[in-house]
Amino acid sequence: TLSIGKGADGEERNSASAYVIREGELAGCSILSRLWHGVGHTKDQPTISTTFLKSGSQFNNATTLVDHLHLLSVRVNKLLQSIDPHQFTTLQELVRKAEAANPHIRALATIDPLLMEGRAIQFNQTTPNHADRLDPPKGWAVIVVLGHVRSGTLFFPRLNLRVRYVSGVGVALRGRLLKHKVEVWEGNQRISIAHFTHLGLWNFYGVVCP
Numbered sequence: 001t002l003s004i005g006k007g008a009d010g011e012e013r014n015s016a017s018a019y020v021i022r023e024g025e026l027a028g029c030s031i032l033s034r035l036w037h038g039v040g041h042t043k044d045q046p047t048i049s050t051t052f053l054k055s056g057s058q059f060n061n062a063t064t065l066v067d068h069l070h071l072l073s074v075r076v077n078k079l080l081q082s083i084d085p086h087q088f089t090t091l092q093e094l095v096r097k098a099e100a101a102n103p104h105i106r107a108l109a110t111i112d113p114l115l116m117e118g119r120a121i122q123f124n125q126t127t128p129n130h131a132d133r134l135d136p137p138k139g140w141a142v143i144v145v146l147g148h149v150r151s152g153t154l155f156f157p158r159l160n161l162r163v164r165y166v167s168g169v170g171v172a173l174r175g176r177l178l179k180h181k182v183e184v185w186e187g188n189q190r191i192s193i194a195h196f197t198h199l200g201l202w203n204f205y206g207v208v209c210p
Helices: 056-068 070-083 085-101 103-108 199-204
Strands: 028-033 118-123 127-130 141-151 153-156 161-164 170-173 180-182 186-196
Touching: 028 056, 056 070, 070 085, 070 141, 070 170, 070 186, 085 103, 085 199
Parallel strands: none
Antiparallel strands: 028 118, 118 186, 127 180, 141 170, 141 186, 153 161, 153 180
8 A cells, every 4th residue: 555645754755746656657655664653652552554454455465565575674684783783783672672562573573574663665756855853863774776767866965975776776874863865766667665763662662772
């Protein structure tokens, strides 16, 4: 299920103007998060994202997709372990606490090894300059680009740096600390998968993201 609308970052990342809509291509965003909070409800019990639960067939489709992303998830974990071993081991601690309180996470872990609790799968999306305000200040996000992209960039205005952002490229960034924007690309369908963790979950389980 894809959505286009305001959402948590309404004017910044998920407004209708952020998407390139072309015939024969998908446009929109689907959130697959094992555990997260609704906006403004970080004191409440976190829950699985509704993308998993809209119907029985939707649950089957979502879990099948997560299963197919298994190898990518392993690589994202390994990347985080390589660039920030301390955050990697602390994230493992967060996962253990979340699993102890939520049996569905233990069940999903049999097909999904990803330590970060969430993915945003984005089709034909650009973004204005923004910070990932729901992430921990030093939390890492990992974005992987797929599809049919000949050229494109991820721009960090503060650094005046453009990073190659085409099919097969993965970028790790501290998106709350460093504002960034995804620019228009050359090519056809673009799919980006953003792997993320949110500060609200760390706070809820009393773990500090280093």
